[in-house]
Amino acid sequence: MATRKKVLLKVIILGDSGVGKTSLMNQYVNRKFSNQYKATIGADFLTKEVTVDDRLVTMQIWDTAGQERFQSLGVAFYRGADCCVLVFDVTVPRSFESLEAWRDEFLIQASPRDPEHFPFVVLGNKVDLKDNRAITENRAKSWCDEKGNIPYFETSAKEATKVETAFLTIARAALQQEKDEDIYHDFKDAVNLDDVPDKKQDGCGC
Amino acid sequence: MCADTSPAGKDVLGFEPSRHISGDVIANLARRRMRWHRKYPRIEDAQHKSFTRPFKRFISKGVPHHLRPNVWRLSASRFAQKYNRKHEDVPILNGSALLQQARSNPHALTIDEDTLMQIKMDMPRTFPEHAEFKEGAHIYEELGHVLRVFAHLHPHIGYCQAMNFLAGVLLLTTRDAEATLSLLQCIVLVYMPDRYTSEMKVQDDVKILQRALNTPRYAHVRSALEDAGVDVTFFAVKWLLMLFVDALPSDQLLVLWDLFFLWGRRVLLQAALFLLHEHVEDLRARPDVNHVMDVLKDLGRTRALTPQAFAHGITQHGGGVVPKLV
Ligand SMILES: Nc1nc2c(ncn2[C@@H]2O[C@H](COP(=O)(O)OP(=O)(O)OP(=O)(O)O)[C@@H](O)[C@H]2O)c(=O)[nH]1
Ligand SMILES: [Mg+2]
Numbered sequence: 233m234a235t236r237k238k239v240l241l242k243v244i245i246l247g248d249s250g251v252g253k254t255s256l257m258n259q260y261v262n263r264k265f266s267n268q269y270k271a272t273i274g275a276d277f278l279t280k281e282v283t284v285d286d287r288l289v290t291m292q293i294w295d296t297a298g299q300e301r302f303q304s305l306g307v308a309f310y311r312g313a314d315c316c317v318l319v320f321d322v323t324v325p326r327s328f329e330s331l332e333a334w335r336d337e338f339l340i341q342a343s344p345r346d347p348e349h350f351p352f353v354v355l356g357n358k359v360d361l362k363d364n365r366a367i368t369e370n371r372a373k374s375w376c377d378e379k380g381n382i383p384y385f386e387t388s389a390k391e392a393t394k395v396e397t398a399f400l401t402i403a404r405a406a407l408q409q410e411k412d413e414d415i416y417h418d419f420k421d422a423v424n425l426d427d428v429p430d431k432k433q434d435g436c437g438c
Numbered sequence: 439m440c441a442d443t444s445p446a447g448k449d450v451l452g453f454e455p456s457r458h459i460s461g462d463v464i465a466n467l468a469r470r471r472m473r474w475h476r477k478y479p480r481i482e483d484a485q486h487k488s489f490t491r492p493f494k495r496f497i498s499k500g501v502p503h504h505l506r507p508n509v510w511r512l513s514a515s516r517f518a519q520k521y522n523r524k525h526e527d528v529p530i531l532n533g534s535a536l537l538q539q540a541r542s543n544p545h546a547l548t549i550d551e552d553t554l555m556q557i558k559m560d561m562p563r564t565f566p567e568h569a570e571f572k573e574g575a576h577i578y579e580e581l582g583h584v585l586r587v588f589a590h591l592h593p594h595i596g597y598c599q600a601m602n603f604l605a606g607v608l609l610l611t612t613r614d615a616e617a618t619l620s621l622l623q624c625i626v627l628v629y630m631p632d633r634y635t636s637e638m639k640v641q642d643d644v645k646i647l648q649r650a651l652n653t654p655r656y657a658h659v660r661s662a663l664e665d666a667g668v669d670v671t672f673f674a675v676k677w678l679l680m681l682f683v684d685a686l687p688s689d690q691l692l693v694l695w696d697l698f699f700l701w702g703r704r705v706l707l708q709a710a711l712f713l714l715h716e717h718v719e720d721l722r723a724r725p726d727v728n729h730v731m732d733v734l735k736d737l738g739r740t741r742a743l744t745p746q747a748f749a750h751g752i753t754q755h756g757g758g759v760v761p762k763l764v
Contacts, residue, residue, distance in 0.1 A: 273679055309672075
């Protein structure tokens with residue numbers, strides 16, 4: 233292959249309502265924090281061009297609604313994701329306990345080809361609120377280790393703590409995932425697995 | 439005369455105006471106001487039997503802003519009656535006593551902890567840019583009361599994100615918590631049943647839109663979206679659940695709501711088709727996902743239409759593909 237095709241990486245941010253998904257995405261893409269963000273309905277996304285290990289890639293970052301009842305809409309947004317970011321609020325234990333459910337839900341709805349190795353990254357957000365901290369770094373880390381060594385970062389969207397670093401890791405993980413998918417597809421094309429005559433009948437009653 | 443008053447430099451709902459409204463549109467609004475005044479001098483007394491063809495036609499030509507609370511109330515009660523004849527009765531409950539309680543003693547209502555938390559979290563995230571939605575402002579506090587009383591009255595729905603925006607626009611229009619609560623119940627229970635519960639039936643509405651876009655008439659829109667890699671779900675879920683709040687500038691939004699209260703959910707689908715059709719050149723200008731989403735997220739950059747033109751546009755779309763759902 234002579235030309236490198238333009239790479240688009242799709243990243244999904246999940247987590248309970250209010251943990252700071254919209255704030256994190258905006259801190260990363262626009263480098264600012266505002267307390268003027270509205271609650272997210274459905275989903276929104278922003279894109280950002282970044283260089284990852286000398287490759288220019290476009291990250292399409294999807295920020296989803298956190299309220300549980302919106303979950304059934306997930307399929308449409310999760311499809312084709314290259315990396316999934318799970319966010320909790322270090323001052324709200326419930327949001328940490330939800331991580332497992334978010335992860336499972338993602339795997340079911342996005343149904344990646346190789347769920348065992350699909351890249352996740354966990355962010356414990358709002359670490360600037362030191363006095364209200366409820367989930368320790370150790371506790372979060374051990375959960376991540378249990379789930380197959382998920383990278384973990386302690387962030388503050390408000391003070392821009394670790395946001396850049398976390399998203400670089402996210403981009404790398406997504407890029408790796410993309411490459412793996414590519415290899416799989418090249419392989420599939422090479423052996424022509426799909427080369428079965430189309431059996432579509434006429435007069436199908438649809 | 440009763441002009442559509444608004445704070446200096448703001449639009450009718452008190453938001454930063456997103457565009458210039460031309461003189462002929464303004465003149466048109468003034469003319470309609472006069473005609474309403476002459477034809478319906480005592481709109482306050484009108485009962486739903488006044489839903490004669492001329493009254494409906496009057497509504498579709500644009501409702502003067504100060505009459506909206508009454509006109510919406512009339513439209514909604516007529517619509518609810520029709521709905522209740524076909525479905526099991528939906529309880530639109532009077533919440534004035536409960537609102538009073540909510541104001542004096544917030545703990546008087548029975549609402550589960552999660553719902554309360556979610557409402558509290560969303561209040562400052564409703565219209566943060568709007569002067570009346572700052573913490574402590576009257577309307578801001580009333581938003582909390584309305585949402586809490588709704589959750590208390592309808593525990594199976596509780597509170598769904600997006601209802602804050604609907605209640606917000608209702609409060610800014612009616613300036614009355616009781617009227618807001620009753621219209622909010624109409625929207626959530628009657629006009630948009632099961633759209634704000636975990637059933638998320640808004641997906642059915644999105645499917646109707648998708649089907650419509652697959653017909654030859656909308657091939658131009660479909661290809662513009664496909665070329666940019668934009669799926670209908672990306673923008674339609676938000677449009678529908680928020681009844682276009684945030685997507686349309688206030689003047690156009692309110693005209694859409696006038697029609698929505700009159701004809702129901704199908705207006706939203708027809709409006710979606712009309713707006714996509716109207717913006718297709720803009721969408722095509724750059725087949726890029728960001729560009730297309732920017733256009734669709736903020737439909738305020740386009741020309742202001744008179745209410746008639748907007749209503750006419752809406753009625754020209756969706757025929758045969760959008761079911762007449764009541
Ligand atoms: N102190 C502090 N506050 C934060 C931080 N990140 C977000 N917030 C605040 O937390 C609240 C919720 O933030 P959002 O970014 O809107 O949360 P979300 O996860 O997008 O919520 P949904 O859209 O409802 O799913 C807002 O008031 C933010 O200002 C942070 O790092 N530190
Ligand atoms: Mg959000």
